[in-house]
Amino acid sequence: MEEKKTRRKEKFRPKPIEIPPSSETSWRLDAGNAVFTHGNLEISSEGIKGAAENVRSDDLKGCQWITGLDELELGEILGRGSTGFVQKAIHKSTGRRLALKVISVYEQEKRHQLLKEIRTLYKADNPYVVEFYEAFYKDGNIYIALELMDAGTLSDLASKAGKIPEVALASLAVQMLHGLVYLHSLQHQVHRDIKPSNLLVNFEGQCKLTDFGITRDLQDSIAVCTSFIGTAFYMSPERIKGSEYSYHSDLWGFGLSLLECAIGKFPYPETDVYIDLVQAIVSGPIPDIPDDYSDLFGDFVRLCLQKDPVDRPPASALLKHQWIVQSTA
Template identity: 40%
Template sequence: MAPSQQSSSPARRRQGSEADAYSITDPFKIFELIHPLGRGSYGAVHKARILSSGDIVAVKIIPVTEQDEIASIQKEIAMLRECSHPNIVKYYGSWRTRDALWICMEYCAGGSVSDVMHTRGGGLDEDMIAYICAQTLAGLVYLHSMGKVHRDIKCGNILLSEAGEVKLADFGVAAQLTNTMSKRNTFIGTPHWMAPEVIQVSQYDGKVDMWALGVSAIEMAEQFPPRWRINPNRVIFMIVKDPPPRLADKERWSLNFQDFVAQCLQKDPRTRPTAKYLQQHKFTSRDAVTTVAVRALLPLVQQARTHMAEMALMAGIEAQQAVPAAGNAA
């Protein structure tokens, strides 16, 4: 059960305002931080326990000092509050202290796809990749239908529940598209996953997520994104000038998988398919994808959980040091 924000919360009193998207209740009275899970956009993410119920959640703690930082974070909160979909990480509430903002979200016990690959020591099998891509597309179709662009799709932001469900996370760089400004002109994202039109500071829309999904599909197959050994500044140049990347081992992967990647990585966004269109692709629409892939994926999820628990024991002291001191609640 998620922690409830009290009726005195500004978010409860004046809904609809980004500035009122959090409670001023001291989060140290609500959560026990168990151990760090990693770092996302803006801040560190911790596994936490709700003191009143014992339920496990994820809490992102974001240091805030400057007004422009607060404005960016409030956009993230506003977006999270509006989203409700099985393939999108659930948002439960936010709490502000004097020097930090705590965002409480659904805890995904399997970690990220990156965690699973790291634990496995290599890339994933094709059925697993097809399943993850299909579930990611479902989440993106939902986001795009709401006029939103994720803009940071990569394996580190694709999470897995204990049951193998796929959840998109980390909307720290996601932007809402409005009726009056349907496309953005801002330069935000992770270099290796960036679409050419983002780098060229051209207008762009949800098709940038399709490019990033294509790069992520290669990442799942080969454990690393294309050009991962190359300096990010040079990668930015290469994405614009060079032909789009492809799967390296064409003998290993099916023609459907190779075509799916090629469709995602169309350099011209006008010819790049939408998420809804790609849901019908033979690679992601196979009947056997879900059952076979989840059965194969679950042992890897369990291994990743064990690995994260072991790492958490080693990082216990760091967890205490990384948390803003108690008593700083506004």
């Protein structure tokens, strides 16, 4: 307990701001296009501010070592996605490196996703979730300042390595599971887009969850949702079929990501016909497990890739699986 308290003293954790549900009438640009406002949230070039009773106190104005976008020296583009791009940056006065996720506020879908991501990251307090520093607004873009994971995504790592060795993969899997336990059990959220490109790694061997733009809040541990959103390649069978789904759907994407790292490519056969992929995921057999991986690994992955979500153990139970226990002993 004392160790946990010490860690929290050393690392700034912002006071949560409650962000209301997104609606097209609740956002605006003020002060000559210099401030983005959404409900009780204001984002400017100086960072995030709350409104009314949720304003942060003077000693909690945001990240303690970065207070403005002009303090950053922008670097290379690290990657591009459907909602924007990620850029490397350096804090000029401290030399500290970070990642900037840049998203336009003018596109409705992107705007909704960035607000969801800011809310999730802002209140996150877990070493297996990428650390949020601050968010800024300038010239029609929101800049989300995040911890820089210098090895990129798990997808990047797998593409460079070809196949990730089983011992290393087990170490990464443990961290992913801890992140999912936090998201599911403590935050009551379904990520809905677990895949290798949404799992960040660094050269110290750390792995963290990222990209929370389409997470869904659930009221309790048995709640379900029905919307069809996420990356189809990594969607669980129940989601593809349009059925109700819950936390177990994230375990499908997790298991498929592990298998992809073990094989060195996407586990299902390549096809130009979308319906063929859908049928393979929904009714086809579980993809083959590589022969040079252990039987325990195979059992672990098969549990994650059960067609019926009730047969997939929760993340907390998977942490006790023998593959995890033996590989990380």
